[in-house]
Amino acid sequence: MTLFRKPIPIEEALIKLMQFPKQIEEEYIELTASAGRVLSRDVYASHPVPWFIRSPYDGYAVRASSTKEAGEHNPIWLELLGIVAAGDVWHGTLQEGQAVKIMTGGAVPDGANAVIMRELTKEEERDGKTFVQLKRKLKEGENISSVGEDIEEGTRLLTKGTYINAGVIALLATFGYEKVPVTRKPKVAIIATGSELLGTDEPLMPGKIRNSNGFMLYTQALRSGAEPISFGVVKDTFEQTLETVRAALKAADIVVTTGGVSVGDFDYIPAVYKELGAELLFNKIAMRPGSVTSAAVLGDQLLFGLSGNPSACYVGFELFTRPVIRTMLGMENVYLQKVEATLKQDVLKANPFTRFVRSKLSFEGGRLYVQPSGKDKSNIVSSLPGADCFMVLPGGTRGWQAGSMVEVVLIEGQDGMREWK
Amino acid sequence: MTLFRKPIPIEEALIKLMQFPKQIEEEYIELTASAGRVLSRDVYASHPVPWFIRSPYDGYAVRASSTKEAGEHNPIWLELLGIVAAGDVWHGTLQEGQAVKIMTGGAVPDGANAVIMRELTKEEERDGKTFVQLKRKLKEGENISSVGEDIEEGTRLLTKGTYINAGVIALLATFGYEKVPVTRKPKVAIIATGSELLGTDEPLMPGKIRNSNGFMLYTQALRSGAEPISFGVVKDTFEQTLETVRAALKAADIVVTTGGVSVGDFDYIPAVYKELGAELLFNKIAMRPGSVTSAAVLGDQLLFGLSGNPSACYVGFELFTRPVIRTMLGMENVYLQKVEATLKQDVLKANPFTRFVRSKLSFEGGRLYVQPSGKDKSNIVSSLPGADCFMVLPGGTRGWQAGSMVEVVLIEGQDGMREWK
Numbered sequence: 001m002t003l004f005r006k007p008i009p010i011e012e013a014l015i016k017l018m019q020f021p022k023q024i025e026e027e028y029i030e031l032t033a034s035a036g037r038v039l040s041r042d043v044y045a046s047h048p049v050p051w052f053i054r055s056p057y058d059g060y061a062v063r064a065s066s067t068k069e070a071g072e073h074n075p076i077w078l079e080l081l082g083i084v085a086a087g088d089v090w091h092g093t094l095q096e097g098q099a100v101k102i103m104t105g106g107a108v109p110d111g112a113n114a115v116i117m118r119e120l121t122k123e124e125e126r127d128g129k130t131f132v133q134l135k136r137k138l139k140e141g142e143n144i145s146s147v148g149e150d151i152e153e154g155t156r157l158l159t160k161g162t163y164i165n166a167g168v169i170a171l172l173a174t175f176g177y178e179k180v181p182v183t184r185k186p187k188v189a190i191i192a193t194g195s196e197l198l199g200t201d202e203p204l205m206p207g208k209i210r211n212s213n214g215f216m217l218y219t220q221a222l223r224s225g226a227e228p229i230s231f232g233v234v235k236d237t238f239e240q241t242l243e244t245v246r247a248a249l250k251a252a253d254i255v256v257t258t259g260g261v262s263v264g265d266f267d268y269i270p271a272v273y274k275e276l277g278a279e280l281l282f283n284k285i286a287m288r289p290g291s292v293t294s295a296a297v298l299g300d301q302l303l304f305g306l307s308g309n310p311s312a313c314y315v316g317f318e319l320f321t322r323p324v325i326r327t328m329l330g331m332e333n334v335y336l337q338k339v340e341a342t343l344k345q346d347v348l349k350a351n352p353f354t355r356f357v358r359s360k361l362s363f364e365g366g367r368l369y370v371q372p373s374g375k376d377k378s379n380i381v382s383s384l385p386g387a388d389c390f391m392v393l394p395g396g397t398r399g400w401q402a403g404s405m406v407e408v409v410l411i412e413g414q415d416g417m418r419e420w421k
Numbered sequence: 422m423t424l425f426r427k428p429i430p431i432e433e434a435l436i437k438l439m440q441f442p443k444q445i446e447e448e449y450i451e452l453t454a455s456a457g458r459v460l461s462r463d464v465y466a467s468h469p470v471p472w473f474i475r476s477p478y479d480g481y482a483v484r485a486s487s488t489k490e491a492g493e494h495n496p497i498w499l500e501l502l503g504i505v506a507a508g509d510v511w512h513g514t515l516q517e518g519q520a521v522k523i524m525t526g527g528a529v530p531d532g533a534n535a536v537i538m539r540e541l542t543k544e545e546e547r548d549g550k551t552f553v554q555l556k557r558k559l560k561e562g563e564n565i566s567s568v569g570e571d572i573e574e575g576t577r578l579l580t581k582g583t584y585i586n587a588g589v590i591a592l593l594a595t596f597g598y599e600k601v602p603v604t605r606k607p608k609v610a611i612i613a614t615g616s617e618l619l620g621t622d623e624p625l626m627p628g629k630i631r632n633s634n635g636f637m638l639y640t641q642a643l644r645s646g647a648e649p650i651s652f653g654v655v656k657d658t659f660e661q662t663l664e665t666v667r668a669a670l671k672a673a674d675i676v677v678t679t680g681g682v683s684v685g686d687f688d689y690i691p692a693v694y695k696e697l698g699a700e701l702l703f704n705k706i707a708m709r710p711g712s713v714t715s716a717a718v719l720g721d722q723l724l725f726g727l728s729g730n731p732s733a734c735y736v737g738f739e740l741f742t743r744p745v746i747r748t749m750l751g752m753e754n755v756y757l758q759k760v761e762a763t764l765k766q767d768v769l770k771a772n773p774f775t776r777f778v779r780s781k782l783s784f785e786g787g788r789l790y791v792q793p794s795g796k797d798k799s800n801i802v803s804s805l806p807g808a809d810c811f812m813v814l815p816g817g818t819r820g821w822q823a824g825s826m827v828e829v830v831l832i833e834g835q836d837g838m839r840e841w842k
Contacts, residue, residue, distance in 0.1 A: 087617030167805025170637035196508030216591035264479040339784040363760040384588025
């Protein structure tokens with residue numbers, strides 16, 4: 001089967017693609033299971049933080065006005081009424097000349113409006129009473145955490161689409177979220193196609209290689225926030241490919257295949273799309289590697305036909321499948337973050353198309369630097385483990401010299417861009 | 422109980438601490454479960470990649486010498502003998518004047534030493550035979566992936582201590598790793614101490630707040646590569662704290678408590694260390710927040726007494742507990758990565774101690790910029806969700822102006838430093 005293939009720019013392919021994905025449904029999960037998930041709703045402060053007047057230190061709660069005569073050479077003594085531990089409440093109102101011992105996090109008693117740190121005081125007993133000595137004046141509000149100082153009631157704390165990290169979890173716990181509303185993970189079916197592919201349990205045989213893309217995509221899908229479902233390896237027959245893609249469409253939200261998408265006699269993905277009645281969105285992108293990256297839509301399901309070459313497959317997933325997954329998760333900045341960096345070494349190979357070179361970012365003297373992470377043929381897998389970014393080299397140039405400023409796409413982080421440009 | 426507390430520099434605390442942790446035992450896990458884990462052994466190439474001569478394109482395998490007369494205006498015709506699909510092997514040796522159709526990834530037949538891309542050819546049938554037309558000369562080795570081109574046999578592909586990402590998994594799959602040797606995750610017991618702490622299921626009560634540090638530490642432990650075990654909340658009594666720490670020492674490799682470590686009357690962690698016979702390593706660090714961060718050692722187990730203040734707790738874990746976990750995982754660069762960045766806004770608060778300000782990194786024109794991610798009192802939790810780094814502001818200064826270059830510690834990535842300096 002021969003298909004007309006016109007390479008289109010990445011931007012154009014993304015426009016065609018990104019009209020389809022929509023945020024999927026939410027689910028409630030345990031707080032401890034929510035790290036790495038994505039909030040499906042805004043979170044508001046149901047109470048101020050602190051929600052009562054707290055002491056940030058171990059010390060003594062007093063009225064500031066009781067300390068106005070205190071000084072280095074003029075110690076004053078306040079009568080100690082008792083102690084407030086964290087979690088306790090002092091019943092009664094503090095008067096002039098009185099103090100209450102207070103622990104970090106303790107509720108400051110009514111009447112008190114300042115706290116002196118314990119290290120600056122001493123206690124003494126006289127006539128069956130205890131007194132505390134101060135040698136400095138306190139200002140009203142000194143060493144006191146006021147109500148709402150950290151967070152005012154009603155504040156929008158977190159927006160839907162937020163990636164849940166340790167700080168987000170601390171905030172959710174503060175407001176008593178036992179269960180957290182998150183977007184369900186999009187299910188991504190992964191199918192490795194190719195009669196040359198062996199399972200990891202099979203011995204090497206002439207002409208055969210092991211399936212590595214399937215496992216790689218599985219991990220890329222995990223990192224993007226999806227739930228991968230492996231459909232293993234299918235041989236290059238139209239029937240088997242069709243049958244497996246059909247099963248995958250039933251089980252998953254998105255179907256990703258690797259291989260079978262080029263112009264070879266046994267590349268059945270285009271024919272499978274046609275047989276399914278899927279609308280082809282694109283089948284050739286003006287970029288390297290990954291130029292054969294294809295996508296189609298069937299109802300509300302997207303199908304990605306990625307290259308069988310490991311690096312082309314990797315790039316195709318990150319540039320096209322990942323933003324779809326992030327959109328389904330309800331995230332805002334769905335595109336990989338693009339930054340600028342100084343090229344650390346010459347990259348002199350010319351290419352008519354935009355190239356994505358697997359690279360490693362580094363930092364020096366407040367600047368970003370980038371260099372290729374290894375060999376850069378598209379069938380080469382050895383440069384992937386060390387890559388944390390792609391260097392973007394626009395097409396048509398004669399290569400790039402060390403010291404040039406180039407664009408870099410970051411692939412390991414959770415930050416992103418709202419638009420691809 | 423009053424303890425002598427002499428603040429020591431971070432470097433000194435790390436030296437005391439880091440003599441104890443050792444790499445723990447390995448285990449074998451499924452390849453698909455290994456993302457985010459750490460290799461416990463070096464991985465070598467058990468065969469070259471490719472391990473046979475492969476075609477990187479759909480096209481025709483030929484002898485280069487058969488094409489020496491071919492040119493744009495001098496098409497030549499080679500007899501087509503058959504086809505090699507990916508995974509197939511051609512039996513026989515290709516002679517001058519002959520061609521074999523070959524698919525991407527197919528084994529190049531004996532006798533052939535070049536491949537012409539399909540797009541540059543056409544086929545024609547004559548007298549019951551098929552011929553393929555070429556209009557250009559091929560060089561020996563052109564469009565051929567030679568044996569070992571990507572990876573030579575015996576190459577050390579990955580070193581023990583490597584964090585397993587999608588690229589690493591692709592490489593492991595290539596070499597048939599069904600099971601992967603990884604270091605067992607260190608078990609980290611997490612105990613939140615404080616009579617003021619409520620569980621997420623309890624309603625707010627006067628003087629009480631919800632436990633957020635326990636959940637935050639749980640997530641920080643996950644991110645650092647550990648297996649967190651939650652021991653919930655304990656009230657501020659010596660007996661309950663002791664009992665829970667004892668249970669935690671039985672269940673985990675490392676015990677982390679939050680709260681109870683300061684000079685308050687109900688801060689029982691120092692007494693618990695003493696009762697257990699644990700050797701105190703430090704109990705005061707010259708830094709803010711987190712100055713009360715403590716650590717002790719009992720046999721081969723480390724105990725961390727982190728502050729009850731959320732931000733101090735967060736910083737204490739990242740600076741001290743994380744490198745211990747990473748060392749137990751057998752990683753090399755166990756310390757958080759430190760880089761330089763330009764300050765985006767004034768941070769004018771002076772402080773006698775080194776400060777770690779929760780901050781957000783950004784990139785512009787090839788440079789790194791940093792700014793605080795929110796309010797910066799140590800009891801404040803609202804600035805944690807947006808933080809991806811700490812700005813390090815050395816003590817004793819009068820504050821910092823926008824445009825100054827400052828050190829920044831990255832907390833979200835997997836990269837790190839071998840030494841803290």
